[in-house]
Amino acid sequence: MTESKPSPNPGPAIQVQGIRKHFGHLEALRGIDFELKKGEFLSLFGPNGAGKTTLIGILSALTRPSSGTATVAGYDVKEADPEMRREIGVISHASFLYADLSPLENIRFYATMYGVDQAEERAIEVIDEVGLKPRMHDRVRTFSRGMLQRLSIARAIVHNPSILFLDEPYTGLDQHASEILKEQLQALHTDQRTILMTTHDFSRGLEMCDRVAIMVRGKLALWETVSNIDPAGFERQYLETVEQAKELR
Amino acid sequence: MNAYLSQVKAIVWKDFVTEFKTRELFSSMFVFAILVMLIFIFSINLSVVGANQVGPGILWVAILFAGTLGLNRSFTLEKENGCLQGLMLAPVDRSAIYFGKMLSNLSFLLIMETFLLPVFMIFFNVDIGSHLGPLLIVVFMGTLGFSALGTLLSSLSSNLKTREIMLPILLYPLIVPIAIGSVRMTGQILDGKSLADMMNWVGLILCFDIIFISVSIMTIDHILEE
Numbered sequence: 481m482t483e484s485k486p487s488p489n490p491g492p493a494i495q496v497q498g499i500r501k502h503f504g505h506l507e508a509l510r511g512i513d514f515e516l517k518k519g520e521f522l523s524l525f526g527p528n529g530a531g532k533t534t535l536i537g538i539l540s541a542l543t544r545p546s547s548g549t550a551t552v553a554g555y556d557v558k559e560a561d562p563e564m565r566r567e568i569g570v571i572s573h574a575s576f577l578y579a580d581l582s583p584l585e586n587i588r589f590y591a592t593m594y595g596v597d598q599a600e601e602r603a604i605e606v607i608d609e610v611g612l613k614p615r616m617h618d619r620v621r622t623f624s625r626g627m628l629q630r631l632s633i634a635r636a637i638v639h640n641p642s643i644l645f646l647d648e649p650y651t652g653l654d655q656h657a658s659e660i661l662k663e664q665l666q667a668l669h670t671d672q673r674t675i676l677m678t679t680h681d682f683s684r685g686l687e688m689c690d691r692v693a694i695m696v697r698g699k700l701a702l703w704e705t706v707s708n709i710d711p712a713g714f715e716r717q718y719l720e721t722v723e724q725a726k727e728l729r
Numbered sequence: 730m731n732a733y734l735s736q737v738k739a740i741v742w743k744d745f746v747t748e749f750k751t752r753e754l755f756s757s758m759f760v761f762a763i764l765v766m767l768i769f770i771f772s773i774n775l776s777v778v779g780a781n782q783v784g785p786g787i788l789w790v791a792i793l794f795a796g797t798l799g800l801n802r803s804f805t806l807e808k809e810n811g812c813l814q815g816l817m818l819a820p821v822d823r824s825a826i827y828f829g830k831m832l833s834n835l836s837f838l839l840i841m842e843t844f845l846l847p848v849f850m851i852f853f854n855v856d857i858g859s860h861l862g863p864l865l866i867v868v869f870m871g872t873l874g875f876s877a878l879g880t881l882l883s884s885l886s887s888n889l890k891t892r893e894i895m896l897p898i899l900l901y902p903l904i905v906p907i908a909i910g911s912v913r914m915t916g917q918i919l920d921g922k923s924l925a926d927m928m929n930w931v932g933l934i935l936c937f938d939i940i941f942i943s944v945s946i947m948t949i950d951h952i953l954e955e
Contacts, residue, residue: 541818565818565819565820566820568818570818575811576810576814576818577812578747578809578810578812579810580747580750581747585746589742589743590819592739593739593816595820
């Protein structure tokens with residue numbers, strides 16, 4: 481994998497203070513605070529509806545927070561600065577890929593959108609990195625879920641971002657595809673990219689991360705370094721944390 | 730500015746490649762437009778009513794109805810696999826997304842009209858060859874306004890479950906000034922008048938073209954947000 485470009489901004493890669501988000505009467509986020517240093521990998525666990533995707537939406541400047549502040553690569557997410565957008569890549573359960581275009585056409589298109597120099601060459605380079613070069617002229621519509629997710633990685637890193645947001649990237653993947661995705665995420669982490677990943681998969685989530693968080697009903701119920709977590713007992717710890725957080729509400 | 734133009738160009742290019750591969754949009758718009766014209770031809774006795782009187786109205790009804798099909802598809806394509814979200818994540822000015830989609834829609838409609846005009850000429854037995862220049866200008870001005878407003882409303886309705894119904898309900902009342910102007914001008918051109926004889930209509934359509942494009946640029950940020 482290509483090494484990420486060094487971020488020009490000193491300080492933490494992600495800083496979140498008192499972020500809240502309302503959708504009408506529903507309070508999706510109820511005051512989130514955390515800080516992630518450059519190069520750190522955070523695995524964020526939580527039940528469905530906990531607010532994980534909303535948090536990623538806010539940090540990637542797709543959704544505006546109702547209150548609170550958040551900076552990503554030193555930029556205020558409310559400003560949605562184009563420079564901030566160049567610093568982040570997002571991999572979601574939706575691929576963001578045009579089904580009737582080929583991988584090369586898709587990635588070259590996104591490279592142009594991000595203002596990447598020599599878009600075609602860069603597109604071929606990242607497609608090769610995710611092992612899809614032999615199929616780069618086929619229609620994306622013919623791809624399996626695993627191949628789509630690998631191509632999503634190529635799309636997300638084509639502009640060489642320093643921060644990656646992964647929203648349940650393992651969803652719908654079989655064991656083989658999960659293993660390939662894991663190897664690619666490991667390579668991205670080795671390149672000193674800051675990564676925030678939401679997942680329901682405990683073993684996948686714990687094996688690569690530096691920090692672990694559990695989110696329940698719009699609040700962080702646990703924030704720990706991975707060295708303080710016992711992988712064997714994490715499922716029980718998770719269930720207890722979720723139950724306690726629900727009772728406290 | 731170069732980056733902005735590259736992004737607009739990339740969006741148009743992407744829509745053209747998709748259409749070239751699928752051929753869904755052009756064929757459905759063209760067939761629909763011809764069907765609309767055929768229905769009117771069979772229901773009107775052209776020996777009683779002059780083709781120059783009813784022809785322009787039928788031509789523009791066919792263009793607007795067929796164009797609505799294309800507009801409905803325009804942002805639906807962006808919604809598939811969350812592509813619009815992918816575009817929104819990129820450092821792209823929202824107006825570049827609008828202009829890219831608007832130019833794609835405009836181009837598809839103009840190509841469709843290039844094939845439709847000879848069919849119109851044959852169906853209604855009218856000679857458009859001698860008025861081709863002014864007619865093409867009118868068709869372009871009308872189609873520009875329709876695409877400008879239609880692209881904006883297509884982006885707005887694409888988030889709704891009832892988008893196929895909402896788009897025409899929102900679009901047709903607002904497009905009335907351009908539709909009336911285009912029909913009147915097309916009729917007068919077929920009667921042998923020059924554009925100089927109808928500058929009031931030219932002014933009206935151009936005015937609405939500018940209004941629709943300006944309003945779209947001002948509002949597209951809020952429409953695409955969230």
